[in-house]
Amino acid sequence: MPRHIRRDNAAISSLVGFVALVIVILIALGIYYALLPRPPAAPLRAEEGDEVLVNYIGTFEGTDLVFDTTLLSVAVDNVSFPKAVSFYGQPIGSAWKEDWGGALFGIGSGTTSPRAVPGFENGLLGMAKGESRTIVVIPEDGYGPMDAQKLVVRQLLEPVPVRERMDATEFRSRYGLFPASGENVSDPIWGWPVTVSVAGDVVTVANSPAPGQIVRPYDAWDATVVSLDDAANGGEGLILVEHNLDPTMTDRVGAKYVGESFYLWQVDLAGGTFTLNWNSQVIGRTLTFRVELIQIIRQ
Template sequence: MARPLVRDEEGVSTFWSFVGVLVLVAAILAVYFVYVVPKSGHAPLRAQNGDDVKVDYIGRFENGFVFDTSLQSVAEDNASYTKAFAFSWRGTWQPLSFAIGAVPLAVIQGFDVGVQGLAVGDAKTIVVPPNLGYGAADPTKIIVKPLFENVPVRVTMNESDFANTYKTPAVSGSNVTDPFWGWSAYVSVSGSIVTVTNSPVPDQTVHPYDQWDARVVSVDDGADNGIGRIVVHHLLDGSAVDRIGTRSAPGTVVFVVTAVDLAAGTYTLDYNNPVRGRNLVFEVTMVAITRVA
């Protein structure tokens, strides 16, 4: 008599387990050949000496103030990117193009070295010390001044110096405006000597360099052997650092306020190029690399 057909449950289970293993192995191999092999076989081009590159960047001082950028979006965004006084607007905004290792270098050394090894799309923060940047500051161009400044009531000069200072001939009995402080002054002429008597009033607000407020604290007409003394308080604090300065007519920075020490009662004017003598922080993104044969 024929044996009845019986389902071999153990055999079926073994078969499907084998199929499952095959599927898993196939999936692993697919991932390997699709993702791993291509990457290991095609390493990205990384910037090296001799390459022509294009780089976007944001340049900051260590206090975070932006002094330069290649990005118009950063230039226009003052809320997120506080600008230093040294920052200048320009007509076009585009990535910085240069040859790495050019002779002479096309960019400062710290920047040139810092972008090497980056692939397109890579971002990096580069800190450039003065010796790899724009060099040390000239200490003779850094001037520390008192927040409470003494100014003479009476100043004597010759007619030529008067004309150069006040941009008008000296006329006895006339009144002029001091070009620096903005207060009124009385002119008297004796021979070739011109005496200018400054005439501010206590609590008057003046504007040195046309950049910040100062207050006339007191006027002592008889102090300093009759020369007289005006005490002026420069109303500066830490918020002025790297944010206030002056420019020449073409737009070149003349000086920047780089320190205000309320405890010492001083402020500092730096007549160096604003990027000299400072650690500079660059946030860079590699945009393009051209390998020169």
């Protein structure tokens, strides 16, 4: 009789167990790799053609005075963030900003947003959203070199004539009105009283401050009238005025005169001089910007 093939139940059981084990291992590996943290995708970084929204604090190298910012918290805090005179809302600055919350700049050509100076723009390249960076902008990559002819050196103890002579055109340019004998006006720089007399084409103004009087040149800082000698210099007269300035006031003091802005550039106590700078305060300066990138807009 033919012999029947015997079923090996033990072998079958071992095979089933092995297959089940393999399946369990594969499932476990699948779960492991599914739950394994994956490296984040490379962040979007600013490049030419992008528009970027940034917050920044701009300061002058050497003084750390803030001349511009997009952050209202910085703008209103003059203790932690002392301001330069050209900062928004200061005497020679622009009107106080209302649009706080970031500035939008285009990088490179082909964008509709305004572009920053080259040094600032180049510093934005490669930044990612949420990243902060310090950007240093030298004059060549910023607002250009300073015009030395706009630096005016004056004496801390300054001589001023009691009487000055001029024609009617110069008088109108200085005082903003037509001259009339016996008229009393205020000097536009010193603020002290002036008496006017007219003889033909010659207008004579007589300055008459009081010794010891505190005046405010350009309404920007204090000065003291030290003395007045009415007969000095052949009858022209001489007023000596001491400007109450010191080096800590540089970059912090300034004003406008005849529509032009200036600021205090230097005080040399040893040399007895001070320098007024009629350049814009950012011209010829190395600028430091602390920048945070808020958003990248890519077309």
